[in-house]
Amino acid sequence: MQRVLVALCFSAAAALVPNGVAARAANAKAPLKAATFERAAPTAPIFSDVCSETGVTLSRFMIETALANPELRELESIFSSIETASKTISNLVRRSALTGLTGYLDSGNINIQGEEQKKLDVITNEVLKNALRYTGRMGVLASEEEDAPVEVDDDLDERYKKEIIVEKTTGKYVAVFDPLDGSSNVDAGIPTGTIFGIFEDKQDECDLSNGDLDACLESTLQPGNSLVASGYVLYSSATHLFMTLGAGTYGFTYDEHIGEFVLTHPCVEIPKRGKIYSFNEANRPYWDKPLQGYLEGLSTGAGETATQYTSRYIGSMVGDVHRTLLYGGVFGYPADAKNKNGKLRLLYEAAPMAFLVEQAGGLATTGRGRIMDIEPTNVHQRVPCILGSADDVNECLGKYASTSASEDIYQP
Numbered sequence: 001m002q003r004v005l006v007a008l009c010f011s012a013a014a015a016l017v018p019n020g021v022a023a024r025a026a027n028a029k030a031p032l033k034a035a036t037f038e039r040a041a042p043t044a045p046i047f048s049d050v051c052s053e054t055g056v057t058l059s060r061f062m063i064e065t066a067l068a069n070p071e072l073r074e075l076e077s078i079f080s081s082i083e084t085a086s087k088t089i090s091n092l093v094r095r096s097a098l099t100g101l102t103g104y105l106d107s108g109n110i111n112i113q114g115e116e117q118k119k120l121d122v123i124t125n126e127v128l129k130n131a132l133r134y135t136g137r138m139g140v141l142a143s144e145e146e147d148a149p150v151e152v153d154d155d156l157d158e159r160y161k162k163e164i165i166v167e168k169t170t171g172k173y174v175a176v177f178d179p180l181d182g183s184s185n186v187d188a189g190i191p192t193g194t195i196f197g198i199f200e201d202k203q204d205e206c207d208l209s210n211g212d213l214d215a216c217l218e219s220t221l222q223p224g225n226s227l228v229a230s231g232y233v234l235y236s237s238a239t240h241l242f243m244t245l246g247a248g249t250y251g252f253t254y255d256e257h258i259g260e261f262v263l264t265h266p267c268v269e270i271p272k273r274g275k276i277y278s279f280n281e282a283n284r285p286y287w288d289k290p291l292q293g294y295l296e297g298l299s300t301g302a303g304e305t306a307t308q309y310t311s312r313y314i315g316s317m318v319g320d321v322h323r324t325l326l327y328g329g330v331f332g333y334p335a336d337a338k339n340k341n342g343k344l345r346l347l348y349e350a351a352p353m354a355f356l357v358e359q360a361g362g363l364a365t366t367g368r369g370r371i372m373d374i375e376p377t378n379v380h381q382r383v384p385c386i387l388g389s390a391d392d393v394n395e396c397l398g399k400y401a402s403t404s405a406s407e408d409i410y411q412p
Helices: 058-068 070-094 119-133 183-188 211-221 280-285 289-300 316-329 345-361 392-399
Strands: 138-143 164-166 173-181 191-202 227-235 239-244 249-255 260-268 276-278 331-332 362-363 383-390
Touching: 058 260, 070 119, 070 173, 070 191, 070 227, 070 239, 070 249, 119 173, 119 183, 119 191, 164 249, 173 183, 173 345, 183 191, 191 316, 191 345, 227 316, 227 345, 239 260, 239 276, 239 316, 249 345, 260 316, 276 289, 276 316, 280 289, 289 345, 289 392, 316 331, 316 345, 316 383, 331 392, 345 362, 345 383, 362 392, 383 392
Parallel strands: 138 173, 276 331
Antiparallel strands: 138 164, 173 191, 191 227, 227 239, 239 249, 249 260, 331 383, 362 383
8 A cells, every 4th residue: 555645625515615726635625716706615534545456446436535525425326326327328329339329319309409319318318317326316307318307117118308407306416518519520530529417406306296397397497507516427548537527627537447536637637728719610600700809819910819729629528628627728619690699508518517617717708607606497507608717718708898898799
C-alpha cells in the first residue's frame, strides 16, 4: 500500500460552499468552488491509505463521502447504478459494429425531438433507466428518448415512447439524462457519451393513476441551481466519468482490468483561458451579431488575447465539453435563424453540464444569462449554450453586453 493523502470536498443537496480556493497538498485540502451561494460546506473525506494498484475507486469515493456526509448516503446507491449502466453502455458502444447495433431502428421510430432513433438510442435508454429505477432512491426519471408519463409496470413497447418513468415507491431523488449523446456518430466510431443530473424530488408522491401528471412533471422541472449532482460519461479511447456533488469536479477513468472507475482527475480546474473554440461554424452566418463578432476575433487573433484560437468540433457535446474542461477554451451551441432556442435541452444537457463546468471554475451562459438560473417550463425545453473558461466566456458576454437583448435571436 502506498501512503497518499487525498482530500475530497463535497456539498450536500442544500449546502453549497463559498467561492475560493483552499490550500493544496500541503494541508490535504481540495479547492472549494461553488458559484453564487454562500453556505457551509460538509466535512471532506480524506483518503489516508491509497492502494498503488487500484487507487481510489468510485465505489470507495462515494462510501467515504457518505460516511463524512450522512445526508448524501442515498446518492451512494444511485452512483453505483450509474457506474454499472455506464460499463454496460461502454461495452455496447465498443461492440456495436460486431453485434449489429449500428444504424437506425427498422421500425423508423421518431423520438419526441423529431429525431429518428438509432438502435443504441433505445437500448441505452433502457439500460440507464432500469439501472436507476431499481435503486429504490428514485421518484421520477426523465429522458431525451421519451415523451409521456407511464407507470413502471407498463408494457415494454410502451416505454420506448415515454418521457417520464414514475416509480411506485416514493424515492427521494429525480434523475434526468441523455442516455447516448452524439449517437449519430456511433457508426463512425466517434466519441459519444451519457449526461445525467440528479435533483431532490419536491413532491412527496405523484400518482399517475389519479391523473396527477402536473405533480410528476413539477418534480422534473427544476432549475440547474437545484441540482444535487450531475455528470457525464465519455465513451472514447477510454471511458471517463466526470461528476460533481456541488463542490468541485472529479474525473474517473474505467480500468477494464479491475472493472472499476478509478479517480484520475481530482479537483478538476478548467484553465481561465484556452486556445480552442468549439462551435459548428457552418451556422455562423445565422448567429447573433455579437457572437459572430466574438468568433471572428478568436479565429483571426483580433480578440482580447490577440491570439488566434484553433477550431475543434466533434459534434458530440460530451466529447467537446470534456476537451474544453481539460484544455480550456469555449464550447457553444447557440441559437440561430433555424433553431431560435438553440438545440441543446436545458434539463438534461445544458443544466447538468453547466453545473459541472461551474464547479470546475468555468462559466455557462445563454449569452445573456446564467444557464443554471433558468426555470424550465417543459421537459424538452431548448436553450442556447455557451460554456467554458471563465475569461473566454466573459469576453463573449462583453460582446453581448454592447448590444440590445431585443436584437437577439433567442427571446426567452
